[in-house]
């Protein structure tokens with residue numbers, strides 16, 4: 001059984017998604033991306049997708065209760081038993097506390113929380129590049145992307161202190177090539 005039950009934290013544009021893919025491939029973890037789950041729900045026009053779409057298009061967070069219900073089901077699935085990586089969840093302190101309860105019910109605990117750190121100037125540069133290139137995501141225009149960054153600062157960043165207090169936080173410098181950052185993440189997990 002893998003010992004890795006990770007959260008990957010980082011601002012939008014920090015390169016979290018890229019590092020997540022590398023880690024799940026390397027360690028055979030279940031990759032749980034709430035953003036991917038929500039985008040699939042929007043595409044399928046399911047009830048969840050219909051409830052989430054307007055928030056996502058504005059760069060706002062979907063209500064905690066929807067996300068927590070979704071995660072309660074997802075974490076109970078079999079593939080999570082051999083380790084998982086949470087990408088984009090939790091996004092608020094309330095979600096973080098709810099996650100503690102969900103894990104307790106399953107009798108497991110987190111092994112690491114990895115924060116990919118990138119300063120604001122670099123994040124804004126990346127956001128602008130991504131918007132100009134047109135990533136195909138409907139939430140990737142510059143104003144929406146800046147709002148996502150602001151939402152991160154206000155609602156998600158408090159989780160950094162929350163996990164530092166629990167002794168779980170590992171901070172990694174997110175500036176550099178994909179390989180360099182991945183190497184640092186590997187060191188943080190070893």
Ligand code: AMP
Nearest residue numbers: 034035055056060061062067088089091
């Ligand atoms: P992401 O791909 O993780 O950046 O997520 C895209 C969008 O989905 C976000 O801007 C939010 O609108 C929504 N979303 C994803 N994960 C969460 C979450 N844990 N809590 C609330 N909203 C979320």
